[in-house]
Amino acid sequence: MTSRADAAAEKRRKILAAAVHVFARQGFNAGRVSDIADQAGVAHGLVYHYFDSKDAILDELFSDRWALLLQASRQVDSLDLSARDKLAKVAGFIVDSYRYDPDLMKVIIVEVTRAANTFGQTHLAEISEAYSMIARIVAEGQTAGEFRDDISPDYGAMAFYGAVEQILTGWIFNLLPAGDEDFERATEFVVETVCGGLGMPSRGRPATAASD
Amino acid sequence: MTSRADAAAEKRRKILAAAVHVFARQGFNAGRVSDIADQAGVAHGLVYHYFDSKDAILDELFSDRWALLLQASRQVDSLDLSARDKLAKVAGFIVDSYRYDPDLMKVIIVEVTRAANTFGQTHLAEISEAYSMIARIVAEGQTAGEFRDDISPDYGAMAFYGAVEQILTGWIFNLLPAGDEDFERATEFVVETVCGGLGMPSRGRPATAASD
Amino acid sequence: MTSRADAAAEKRRKILAAAVHVFARQGFNAGRVSDIADQAGVAHGLVYHYFDSKDAILDELFSDRWALLLQASRQVDSLDLSARDKLAKVAGFIVDSYRYDPDLMKVIIVEVTRAANTFGQTHLAEISEAYSMIARIVAEGQTAGEFRDDISPDYGAMAFYGAVEQILTGWIFNLLPAGDEDFERATEFVVETVCGGLGMPSRGRPATAASD
Amino acid sequence: MTSRADAAAEKRRKILAAAVHVFARQGFNAGRVSDIADQAGVAHGLVYHYFDSKDAILDELFSDRWALLLQASRQVDSLDLSARDKLAKVAGFIVDSYRYDPDLMKVIIVEVTRAANTFGQTHLAEISEAYSMIARIVAEGQTAGEFRDDISPDYGAMAFYGAVEQILTGWIFNLLPAGDEDFERATEFVVETVCGGLGMPSRGRPATAASD
DNA sequence: TATGAATGAGCGTTCATTCAT
């Protein structure tokens, strides 16, 4: 009975997947609606039956995936874990997102989270919610005495998220190896770097910060 | 004597500045060549007297500024400083670049360093040279016993650079306060986060990493 | 059933006809794509739905018509006729082409067959095939003893074709009367001139050439 | 004393020569004024000191050369020669013109004598004067009983001129060999073809023309 | 004379979007 609705939903998904493919390879601007239609195997007019505009496609692509990230972060935050482990789970989720669908994450990172004049602005609320969520985890870590409190949670969160996104950027640009084991170690490396610091643990606390 | 040549060079600079202005506000794609000409107060044809194409303008904008970053990094690396202080100087240079000309750095970050399909690809060699330079500083820190050596210098460099760029992104998106004191503290925060770690110093070595 | 495809093909033909009209009056360079669209009564964007470029329109215009000329020449050559009658048929075909669609032949002659730097170069193979075909007819006439053999077939062919094209040029420039009877006599005149010669038949063979 | 005027005239000639070079290689439309200036080794603004416009350059190029042709034809006509010999001298002059300065003749043939919408129209009077001159020679030949009178002098003239121009076209397109001996034989071939006819002299009068 | 910076009209082309079928 729902076969018709199913078929429609199926087409819709096909178009979204095609858009990911096209945007990842050509970029949002260079990727034409007709390229998406070709990739999806439909007439390009049909794209407008399912979506209001080319922008709307990227909007949906981003929002859907980002909602998962927000949901995952929210859920992680509610668990009874150390701040560090929470950050590890968030980083893991992002890395796995890339691992599972690199094209989609590439599109999101390249076309949205840094696109200050276009989609980044449109989705600013969603994006900053993720940052806030991470900042909250950091703040909780500080409150719990797990994290030092001389670093603003906002800055800490940005540093953490930036480090993670940059690793993905490294994969996107083919500057970092992207084998299975690399994905597995990446999360650990990032968390270890941001939480443990690059410096030797024995080396006492940052003289620089103290003396400054 | 060279007044005519000077005037020409001056116009050229004016067009570049106008391009920065336009690209920062409208983005590279939405920013029209005629917008740049208007902003520079010249006929749009003149833009093509000084530049081969719209692309060439952004290329030059990026390459000129990035060359300064590479040069500064190279110079920093040659100094007799701890790895941490070297990273601090590099981060400081990037932050100051933004402080001195936020529009230009916004353009670079938004339109180039993450633009995997367009300018990022074109300038990949220059971009990755910066990453390599940072990785070298990390590696030297490891060799000197200042940094732990269980984190790949490449990943460490990416984490460090990503953290810095994300702070700038925060400013660009107006998500982080961007007053004078903020600029001043930012460098310290990032370096302290990446080198010292968010975790409490007393907390010994990362249990996670060790047990994993 | 194929009404839609038919309508599309019809539009395509309409655009080609409009292009002939525009190119014949303004020349290829001065004739704008939007002029063609206006003449065809369509939006100028549609021109690019059917053709790759403005150049492609002229390419097709030429190639289609020239193919007919080549085909006609080929067919004529296969008939059991004297060389003179074959040339008469070829000349007649060209004259009739002009008579039937003077604008198209004007475009071909003005924009292609003499355009050594642009379209003439592009279509050199097609153009020279026509010359070769004529040269072959001349050569066969020589072999058969119908034509004298002291004139290179290549030169003879060029002289013949040049004479024909020049008559058309005369019509194009309005230097020769172009009434129905003129078209009818033109072929005869050209053939008679080139085959029979302007000189008096009784006058024996070229004293000049011999004495020179 | 006139050294300054001489120098100026020298520059002027240099620019004309450069224009010939450029127009012959790129065509009138594609050849830019700045290309001409480059070729002449002067600033492109200077071109406008000597010429009113780009068009004016080609106008002068054509008119100067064509005036020589008209003058030569006029002079030939005044000589006491057979019509055939007069035509031979005219053809020889044209062939020699090409031989002496192929680029200039290429420009004239490609950009003017067939350019019905642009320069051909502008110079129609000059062009048609040449045709008339040739037609007069033919007519005189008929009056003198040297040429048959069943071919209109106008058509005969067009056939003759077209044949000559087509030989030049063959050289321009590299379809005919263009060695010294080729130049020498070319005139003879054309005159022999047009005056003597391709047909065997013995062959009596054209049956076709008579019966048609 | 000579330079080349400056102008701006003009054109080919692209492509998101609409809509009749």
Add this chain to the structure above:
DNA sequence: GATGAATGAACGCTCATTCAT
């Protein structure tokens, strides 16, 4: 739902011409 013909705003770029120096 599905097609793809049709639209037209928009934009990068060219280049003849002008003119201050």
